[in-house]
Amino acid sequence: MFNLLGRRDKLKAGLKRSRESWFARIAQIVQRPRLDEALWEEMEELLISADVGVATTARLIEKVRKEAAAQGLRDASSVVELLKEEMVSLLSVVDAGVRPGLSPTPGGPFVILTIGVNGAGKTTSIAKLAHYYQEQGSRVVLAASDTFRAGAIEQLQVWGQRLGVEVIAHGPGGDPAAIAYDALEAARARGAEVVIVDTAGRLHTKLNLMEEMKKIARVLSRLDPQAPHQVLLVLDATTGQNGLAQARSFSQAVGCTGVFLAKLDGTAKGGIVVAIVQELGLPVLFIGTGEKAEDMAPFEPQEFVDDLFSPVS
């Protein structure tokens, strides 16, 4: 499941405690002989403790409650199954067969613009995506458009060297949009299929930095009206309710097309994406599960939900 297996062995000892508490929790719920108020409350708490959020949790539970009554379900475990099914279908609904960005478009480079708050995991996730597309036989070019944070350009360049991927960079303080533009031109010249633009971390509440993002997108579209083909919101799985505000503001500013959920290898469940999908219909496309380039996988709703309800994550 995911790419977690190797890492999980290594992390086993540390996981023991959180595993026990989660097992206890689920076991408690499932072993309950009858459906009672307490069961619903416990399911609610389970979702809330996974950062799904109060409103989304209430909506889910409400729906499952009605459905359970309609189906005449009596035992706790089938209700939990029902809840899981409901979540899987919610997370899949935007899937609709097309998975933008899972495969680069033929003809002209597929341009991915990343956006996210400071430290979310953008640069690392870009390295992972680059590796992922390389494995699929695509040629990738990276744009070092984070010209603000100290060491950001070097960070991307180190990844470029490790992966054997070309990194287009100007220098600290350079114009992020101009670099993205150059990268797209370079990619065309070299016949590359994918361009991924790294951007500086920014809080969604900073208007001027939102403008900067818009400008990058605008300038890219001058070379290719379809570009950026994908605007990937990189979200830290430990993020709580603010994740929804991030998704809203970033989407409003530059129209996000999907979420890369980073750092799912910790104990946080990343449940805020459920709220994001529910409210914004923004699909979750990838998950990050470690610090190495291989530590990522396409998002699978069923596995995500199983994980959310399991002690290990």
Next chain:
Amino acid sequence: MFEALSEKLTAVFSRLTARGRLTESEVDEGLREVRLALLEADVNFKVARDFVQRVRERAVGSQVMESISPGQQIVKIVHEEMTAILGGESPKLANAARPPTVLMLVGLQGSGKTTTAAKLALHLRRGGQRVLLVAGDLRRPAAVEQIETLGRQLDVPVYSEGIDSSAVQVCRQGVQKARDIGAAWVILDTGGRLHIDEDMMGELEEVKKATSPSELLLVVDAMTGQDAVVSAQSFHERIGLTGLIMTKLDGDARGGAALSITQVTGLPIKFIGTGERAEALETFHPDRLASRILGMGDILTLVERAQESMDQQRAKELERKIRKATFDLEDFLEQLHQVRRMGPMSQVLGMIPGFSSIARRLSPEELEGEHLKKLEAIVYSMTPKERRNPDILNGSRRRRIARGSGTTPQDVNQLLSQFRQMQKLMKQFSSGKPPRGLMGMFR
């Protein structure tokens, strides 16, 4: 967006006119709102439950004070309890008996350790002391370059051994180096790591053993959700922390993780980070964070932020106007300009008690620049006399203004009603009666 708990509680209790002692059912109804507010703010659900239980014990049967409503009574208890858990104002950094004093920063990936290390260095140096930064993150690509660059920018020396050494080795040598150059403080930056990563946690133990830090500070992202307690507790149990620094509080995250962590670990919050620049490190005020977590707005932060982006003169002037309640449409216009510089309208409004409801009613577009431009156009189409004395704006004047600004009379009316609300609020402030009896009540 902020949703004022106080407003919800007011709604809950508005039906109850009875004075005297609060009954259990009244309290419970109010506390449901409190619990929701806490969960919305990312307070851990277990912590929220215990917290509400404690408030309940205090609230049931407590005498409602003459001057305030039952809702306010509960908010007051909640606020007091919360402030108590969050601890006192930023306690001082511990000093080693013999310099250098070692500060060690630890935390999850991306929480802001390196930036915070640079901020602390600047803070201490401004106190007139010599500081050395140590590049103890050898794992994240270019982490060493990052701290070296920051050191250069701030003119603070950085000790590094590149990436072919080990964290323990670099940190040990770094402390020695600090001794050699006579630095009073040495700040160890360490690589971000997961609390469940055995090897990496072991490394921190070793660094701690090798350097005997006086302060072992966990750097926590303000946006962290329910898992904050789990990771903080693991770090604390494993290496014994001495305090917390909460970062990225310049956004609109409510920062409930701070309450969860302080409740569970009892650790003090030593600083907060409020921006990307090295200057953006602030002392911690428990009452302000409590207000923020509760969504009660934070008028002090607002005033401070206003001062940042306005020049002092203007800020003073505004303060005077607020006090004297002579806030007119010209000031409103001026405010609009300032607001643009301060950050998104939603956030600014959210910081003003009572305003969160206005912010909530505005659509996202209205909170964006376009809407502000429209408001500006309307005010610009007024005569100076009208701006200073909006009461003279009758129907024909309003129609003229709408034509002049390319808007509709409805737009003009809407602006005027918004302005009125703001004016009313300012009056309440100036009369010393905080809106809905909130802020100030706790000071």
